[in-house]
Amino acid sequence: MVGRHAARSRRAALTALGALVLTAFPPAASAAPEPVPGPGPTAAQTLGADTPSAQVLHAMQRDLKLTPDQAATRLVNEAEAGTRAGRLRNMLGDRFAGAWVSGATSAELTVATTDAADTSAIEAQGAKAAVVRKGLGELRAVKEKLDATAVRMRPAETPVWYVDVKANRVMVQATGEAAAADFIKTAGVDGQDVGVRVSADRPRLLKDLVGGDAYYIDGRSRCSVGFSVTKGEQQGFATAGHCGEPGDETTGFDQSDQGTFQASTFPGKDMAWVGVNADWSATPDVRAQDDQRVQMAGSVEALVGASVCRSGSTTGWHCGTVRQHDTSVRYPEGTVDGLTETTVCAEAGDSGGPFVAGAQAQGTTSGGSGDCTDGGTTFYQPINPLLSDFGLTLTTTSASEGTPASQDNAAADAWAAGRVYEVGATVTHAGLRYRCLQSHQAQNVWSPENTPALWQRV
Structure with missing residues (x-):
């Protein structure tokens, strides 16, 4: 009983103390609620894909045969696909075997893996899954052997080699099958991992x-x-x-x-x-x-x-x-x-x-x-x-398309693009005569009737 009474007394004291504490200081002002973070910028916004320049859109329309809307949509979709591919690459680790987009405007993402069990995770990211034999790291190891061999051989007949993630192999471009085979054999790589593309093209610096x-x-x-x-x-x-x-x-x-x-x-x-x-x-x-x-x-x-x-x-x-x-x-x-x-x-x-x-x-x-x-x-x-x-x-x-003409040939008095004219030279053009006012080499766009700064009709 004593203990129970003592416990009640301690609780009462604590309650009283608590009351004293609460009343000894003014109540704090209600804290403002934490702001709810808004959505971060999209991949397209981060990369500027949602605000492409007119020059980019124009070139895409011209070279990819797209409408302005298709070009703009493609840029946004490609930017978003890149983010998703990055997430999947990090998740798959050594099983990752490459990623690519396809489609004129949709930029549909495909991600390759060496494990079929990854299919559902890939599809959950809105991508297609491709199950392949070699991981990207393995393919790069094959290419590194070719790189090292090229330093020694300087293979002029095999000017290009690369990892083809779609084909899941390393590709060698060569001027002929024999040259490619020699390159591959010297590198000591498994022919099953390497494909050959025969082409007469030889890349050059521009x-x-x-x-x-x-x-x-x-x-x-x-x-x-x-x-x-x-x-x-x-x-x-x-x-x-x-x-x-x-x-x-x-x-x-x-x-x-x-x-x-x-x-x-x-x-x-x-x-x-x-x-x-x-x-x-x-x-x-x-x-x-x-x-x-x-x-x-x-x-x-x-x-x-x-x-x-x-x-x-x-x-x-x-x-x-x-x-x-x-x-x-x-x-x-x-x-x-x-x-x-x-x-x-x-x-x-x-x-x-x-x-x-x-x-x-x-x-x-x-x-x-x-x-x-x-x-x-x-x-x-x-x-x-x-x-x-x-x-x-x-x-x-x-640039004029005319070939410079000899000043002393039979047509020397006929105006011609590419010919150099000195001040005072006279020419015939479209049945009329003109005299040169300033020394110059004639351009196609500078025909006498259109350039009074250079020619005077006589």
Whole structure:
């Protein structure tokens, strides 16, 4: 009884204490409820797939034959599929054997596994399941053996190999079955894990010719690309004659094989052109400030006093003005006539690079004095005589399809795209006579009746 009474007394005391405690402090204000977290951004929102650029949509419509809505839907579906594939890859671990999407717009996801028991989990993520023999890690191990063998063999006849997750094997692209078999055998891999695709295709680097970029001559010196040109089917670039002689080999800015000097004149004139191999593509571009590019629309000669800019592989992009045309300069190696003098600076290695006036090609850097720290004088070889002498066509934003014509053939008085015209030259076009107002190489879009800036009817 005593204990029971004592317990009741302690409970009463605690109750009283509790009452005292509760009344000794003012009641706390009711805490605001925790905010309920909203849904996170979707995969499409995170990747920006829900707000694609007009350029992306346009290219998808053009190349994938989609409508604008189909292109937009596809981008969203692909982004969402990537997230689901990632979840499944993490879940499957070593059993994961790859994932891919298919369908023009649906981007239906398929995930491959080496265990049929994973099918229900894959389908629960809205994907199709493909049960295969090899996991992705195993396939990559096979490819690594081919990689190591390629370092030793340098197999020119087997230029491509890759893991094909759809086929669940490593594929070797070769020019013939024998070459592929030799590659596979040397690598010591199981032929059951490797498929062969016979193709004559040989991948190559795709590189643009851009005015102002460096190129190297027979490994002994460096000059700069002038302007892209063509002669028939041969692509190439104009540059300075003192940079190389016919037959000299060139490598590009990345030290890869580039081309061969086709023609060169120096001294007397300072002009040359290099024909490039199939790895390089002619462009109307010239490298300007901060790696931006300007594009050439033609070769209309600028007046004395006009502004001109120059690009070169040593000093980059600099501008000045034309001092005079038709200048003769005696270098230690000989005299060059017909150059244009400018107030633009240049340094060694800039030789051959382009001079431009707005969107018009003017010439290729020859030589000069001074530097780009204290200023100097630079001369350029005008581009129109170079095009005319070598029978070249300047690559422009509206590249003419005409072949440069001889100035002394029977049709010399008929206007023709690709022909270089000097001021005062007269032509016949559509039964009418015109006189040239500015020296230039004719473009298809520059027919006399449409270009009063270049031609005057007589």
